[in-house]
Amino acid sequence: MRSLHxxxxxIHPATHKAQSTQQAIARAPLPKSLVIPLRQHAGEAAKPCxxxxxxxxxxxxxxxxxxxxxxxxxxxxSGTIASIALHQIAHPSALPDLCVTLIPDGKDAWIERQVxxxxxxxxxxxxxxxxxFGVVGLGGATFPSDLKLRHPIKVDTLILNGAECEPFIxxxxxxxxxxxxxxxxxxxxxxxxxxxxxxxxGIEDNKPEAxxxxxxxxxxxxxxxxxxxxxxxxxxxxAKHLIKxxxxxxxxxxxxxxxxxxxxxxxxxALSIKRALDDGEPIISRVVTVTGNVEHxxxxxxxxxxxxxxxxxxxxxxPDTDHYIMGGPMMGVELPAVNVPLVKxxxxxxxxxxxxxxxxxxxxxxxxxxxxxxVCPAELQPQDLYWFAKSNNFGKAQEFSLAxxxxxxxCAYVCPSHIPLVQYxxxxxxxxxxxxxxxxxxxxxxERHEYRQFRIEREKQEKAxxxxxxxxxxxxxxxxxxxxxxxxxxxxxxxxxxxxRAKAQxxxxxxxxxxxxTPEQQAEIATIEARRAKIRELATDAGADDxxxxxx
Amino acid sequence: MITALWVxxxxxxxxxxxxxxxxxxxxxxxxxxVEKIDAVLPQTQCGQCxxxxxxxxxxxxxxxxxxxxxxxxxxxxxxxxxxxxxxxxYKPFGGDAKPKAKAVAFIDEQTCIGCTLCIxxxxxxxxxxxxxxxxxxxxxxxxxxxxxxxPCPVDCISMPAVEERLTDWKxxxxxxxxxxxx
Numbered sequence: 195m196r197s198l199h200x201x202x203x204x205i206h207p208a209t210h211k212a213q214s215t216q217q218a219i220a221r222a223p224l225p226k227s228l229v230i231p232l233r234q235h236a237g238e239a240a241k242p243c244x245x246x247x248x249x250x251x252x253x254x255x256x257x258x259x260x261x262x263x264x265x266x267x268x269x270x271x272s273g274t275i276a277s278i279a280l281h282q283i284a285h286p287s288a289l290p291d292l293c294v295t296l297i298p299d300g301k302d303a304w305i306e307r308q309v310x311x312x313x314x315x316x317x318x319x320x321x322x323x324x325x326x327f328g329v330v331g332l333g334g335a336t337f338p339s340d341l342k343l344r345h346p347i348k349v350d351t352l353i354l355n356g357a358e359c360e361p362f363i364x365x366x367x368x369x370x371x372x373x374x375x376x377x378x379x380x381x382x383x384x385x386x387x388x389x390x391x392x393x394x395x396g397i398e399d400n401k402p403e404a405x406x407x408x409x410x411x412x413x414x415x416x417x418x419x420x421x422x423x424x425x426x427x428x429x430x431x432x433a434k435h436l437i438k439x440x441x442x443x444x445x446x447x448x449x450x451x452x453x454x455x456x457x458x459x460x461x462x463x464a465l466s467i468k469r470a471l472d473d474g475e476p477i478i479s480r481v482v483t484v485t486g487n488v489e490h491x492x493x494x495x496x497x498x499x500x501x502x503x504x505x506x507x508x509x510x511x512x513p514d515t516d517h518y519i520m521g522g523p524m525m526g527v528e529l530p531a532v533n534v535p536l537v538k539x540x541x542x543x544x545x546x547x548x549x550x551x552x553x554x555x556x557x558x559x560x561x562x563x564x565x566x567x568x569v570c571p572a573e574l575q576p577q578d579l580y581w582f583a584k585s586n587n588f589g590k591a592q593e594f595s596l597a598x599x600x601x602x603x604x605c606a607y608v609c610p611s612h613i614p615l616v617q618y619x620x621x622x623x624x625x626x627x628x629x630x631x632x633x634x635x636x637x638x639x640x641e642r643h644e645y646r647q648f649r650i651e652r653e654k655q656e657k658a659x660x661x662x663x664x665x666x667x668x669x670x671x672x673x674x675x676x677x678x679x680x681x682x683x684x685x686x687x688x689x690x691x692x693x694x695r696a697k698a699q700x701x702x703x704x705x706x707x708x709x710x711x712t713p714e715q716q717a718e719i720a721t722i723e724a725r726r727a728k729i730r731e732l733a734t735d736a737g738a739d740d741x742x743x744x745x746x
Numbered sequence: 747m748i749t750a751l752w753v754x755x756x757x758x759x760x761x762x763x764x765x766x767x768x769x770x771x772x773x774x775x776x777x778x779x780v781e782k783i784d785a786v787l788p789q790t791q792c793g794q795c796x797x798x799x800x801x802x803x804x805x806x807x808x809x810x811x812x813x814x815x816x817x818x819x820x821x822x823x824x825x826x827x828x829x830x831x832x833x834x835x836y837k838p839f840g841g842d843a844k845p846k847a848k849a850v851a852f853i854d855e856q857t858c859i860g861c862t863l864c865i866x867x868x869x870x871x872x873x874x875x876x877x878x879x880x881x882x883x884x885x886x887x888x889x890x891x892x893x894x895x896x897p898c899p900v901d902c903i904s905m906p907a908v909e910e911r912l913t914d915w916k917x918x919x920x921x922x923x924x925x926x927x928x
Contacts, residue, residue: 286917290912639789642872646870
């Protein structure tokens with residue numbers, strides 16, 4: 195029996211998990227249209243590689259990664275691209291983002307699937323394949339998985355995260371119950387890719403069926419992976435905290451798990467890695483829990499881009515539902531509208547009402563009871579961070595390690611004054627991020643401005659030097675009269691000759707318009723010339739008259 | 747008595763030599779305070795403070811010639827930072843200086859005649875183009891200083907405010923509506 199460790203703090207909210215685990219995962223029907231956002235992963239949005247009107251096949255790539263921190267996007271079914279345009283997405287800002295709208299043709303025809311033997315792939319080929327197949331972490335952070343396979347030191351322990359600590363969410367639980375064999379196959383691939391030592395599969399002890407299914411699958415494959423039941427405590431599913439519980443190792447602030455020889459993947463990610471390598475299928479669907487204030491809470495396997503409203507309709511929302519939450523009740527975000535599309539990060543959608551989540555009473559002043567300190571899993575001082583964030587004292591908030599806050603909401607959960615602490619931390623974090631971006635921009639502007647001034651100065655100097663040189667040369671030419679024609683003179687001579695030649699040629703090429711004139715025209719010209727001559731004569735006379743006045 | 751005198755004289759001479767040497771050897775080029783002030787300024791190089799750029803303004807502040815509340819792009823925050831750095835009292839914006847929303851220059855390419863005047867005016871070389879060729883602004887490099895506006899003979903440059911995008915969206919300071927209680 196392995197001895198487990200503890201992390202500081204944590205809370206025990208009501209889990210609400212039983213309601214959505216009564217029925218098996220159902221396949222959601224093919225919707226009439228799919229809206230596929232091009233930014234479904236941490237980092238840069240994918241660049242669309244199809245255009246409106248194109249016909250695409252299921253699994254065909256429609257977005258290519260831009261930059262290192264990015265991933266691919268694929269068509270979830272066969273059909274026609276209707277548009278590539280801005281569309282509202284599941285983001286708390288309610289701002290639109292670039293999405294591909296796909297009208298399915300109903301045939302669900304796959305593109306040719308290329309199956310590879312992962313044992314024959316090199317590390318970089320394997321990473322490239324995951325990048326091409328749009329494999330990202332399905333636990334919620336959607337960090338590109340290919341980047342997580344890079345490791346500076348040997349990975350001693352590979353951890354599979356099946357903790358799923360947040361209330362209401364059961365998608366990983368159901369996935370482990372129903373598809374344990376495939377998940378274990380994915381873990382074999384991950385272990386191979388990372389050349390990892392031990393494999394630990396951490397599952398919270400409130401999921402006995404999932405633990406049993408995973409143990410069975412591991413035994414059937416005759417592997418030495420340890421399936422470990424970890425105590426149910428929120429936020430035990432956070433990667434850093436699961437690592438602490440299973441290994442006793444703490445990931446230092448600002449470091450990655452690979453820096454201490456550990457790597458952690460979600461169980462659903464392991465399954466999608468299996469599909470990418472064994473079956474040649476990119477991530478085009480995911481399992482999502484539809485729960486909360488609905489008649490039939492259940493897990494659905496839905497295509498990416500399906501509107502949340504379609505899924506809610508399948509489970510039938512109760513009439514008093516007034517808003518929807520993507521993710522869990524602790525860390526989830528409220529959906530700006532219910533018709534926004536499902537993305538790779540969407541593990542759960544909760545229909546919410548005032549009876550399910552009573553509105554928080556008005557926030558009262560902080561009484562510094564430090565109950566938040568007792569539950570903070572990151573071992574921070576939430577009451578101080580709140581104070582600094584509220585008073586815009588961001589430097590001090592950084593000194594108190596605000597960056598290590600995982601925004602789990604445990605502090606706000608226990609706060610007797612009902613202060614929405616996480617909102618303050620998010621506010622402070624985004625302000626800090628903006629300020630550091632501004633600082634970088636200012637440094638760049640300073641550099642460019644200084645270079646520009648340097649360049650102007652240099653040009654001035656060069657001009658002055660040239661002028662001085664020319665003056666010196668002309669002076670030298672005036673003093674020394676050359677007996678033989680210099681290079682300059684011969685050049686001038688040649689130029690003059692060339693001008694003459696050009697003039698002669700021009701005269702030959704263009705006959706003058708005075709050549710063939712009628713007698714009347716000639717007579718007219720003669721009278722005009724005579725008039726001109728007279729005027730010229732008058733003018734010279736007047737000039738002669740003026741002369742004495744000037745001199746006198 | 748005499749010995750003590752000699753000792754003191756010798757010590758004074760020795761220390762004088764050490765101090766004189768270190769004054770030459772460890773001389774600091776320029777005023778380090780100017781660098782610190784310059785680091786706080788937003789580097790728009792706009793000249794709205796009345797000085798021809800951020801560095802000259804920083805120099806003027808360091809000399810005590812300029813006030814700390816003359817930089818509109820720095821905003822209220824900038825004044826607070828300068829006040830903290832210099833250990834002086836915070837002052838609200840003085841004179842015509844008013845903080846503005848961040849904006850970047852935009853050239854209407856239909857109207858641009860390719861005169862290159864704005865290119866010469868841009869303090870950070872953020873406008874590309876050539877004589878009689880269309881010009882355009884590199885938005886990511888533009889500091890929003892508005893120095894390109896006056897030289898343009900056809901008024902084809904505008905300063906649209908930077909709209910909030912998904913990539914730079916920020917969480918807002920929590921606000922609560924108060925409920926009326928009798």
